[in-house]
Amino acid sequence: MRTKSESKRQAIIAAATEVFLERGYEAASMSEISTRAGGSKATLYNYFSSKEELFLEVMACLAGEMSKVYVKLVPGGDLAAVLQDFGEAYLDNLFSPELRALRAIVMGSGSRSEVGLLFYENGPKVGWGKLAEFMAAEMQAGRLREASPWTAAMHFHGLVHAECQVALITGLVDQLAPKESRPAWVASAVEVFLIAYGAR
Numbered sequence: 056m057r058t059k060s061e062s063k064r065q066a067i068i069a070a071a072t073e074v075f076l077e078r079g080y081e082a083a084s085m086s087e088i089s090t091r092a093g094g095s096k097a098t099l100y101n102y103f104s105s106k107e108e109l110f111l112e113v114m115a116c117l118a119g120e121m122s123k124v125y126v127k128l129v130p131g132g133d134l135a136a137v138l139q140d141f142g143e144a145y146l147d148n149l150f151s152p153e154l155r156a157l158r159a160i161v162m163g164s165g166s167r168s169e170v171g172l173l174f175y176e177n178g179p180k181v182g183w184g185k186l187a188e189f190m191a192a193e194m195q196a197g198r199l200r201e202a203s204p205w206t207a208a209m210h211f212h213g214l215v216h217a218e219c220q221v222a223l224i225t226g227l228v229d230q231l232a233p234k235e236s237r238p239a240w241v242a243s244a245v246e247v248f249l250i251a252y253g254a255r
Contacts, residue, residue, distance in 0.1 A: 118178030142241035
């Protein structure tokens with residue numbers, strides 16, 4: 056029975072994710088979510104007491120997905136290759152339809168400050184922390200010069216973002232951040248980063 060309950064909960068979250076990403080928070084309805092999940096509104100409310108509670112759960116799940124790309128940061132390998140591989144995967148993740156829709160929802164939810172905080176706490180903060188841990192390990196091993204791991208992580212993050220900021224702001228991904236351009240952008244970011252932080 057416990058497995059069935061968890062299965063139903065996941066089905067509700069999956070249905071809610073679709074509806075929220077398609078319609079945004081305001082236009083999404085619990086009725087449509089319950090229909091897509093294959094149950095009644097009463098069942099839905101047994102799992103989540105409000106639309107806001109369900110939305111926050113969806114946010115946590117999607118933000119958590121965003122941090123998975125950081126598993127590519129394994130210390131001890133070819134540093135330039137690891138950073139290149141990570142950077143390309145990071146940009147692909149950043150421009151995925153799901154995360155583009157999620158960012159739009161977060162930016163449009165200014166009056167619900169907990170939405171932005173939840174996104175940050177479960178997504179960027181976790182990921183950037185893992186990047187800083189990787190930088191610290193590389194510094195301790197002598198492959199990067201001694202510096203603040205967090206600052207180094209933020210600098211690399213900024214370099215990877217450098218050529219795609221306008222695409223993020225405007226949503227013109229195909230025109231301004233085509234997939235085929237991203238490897239060269241990341242290679243440039245890695246080169247500049249290693250000039251600044253490479254072992255002396």
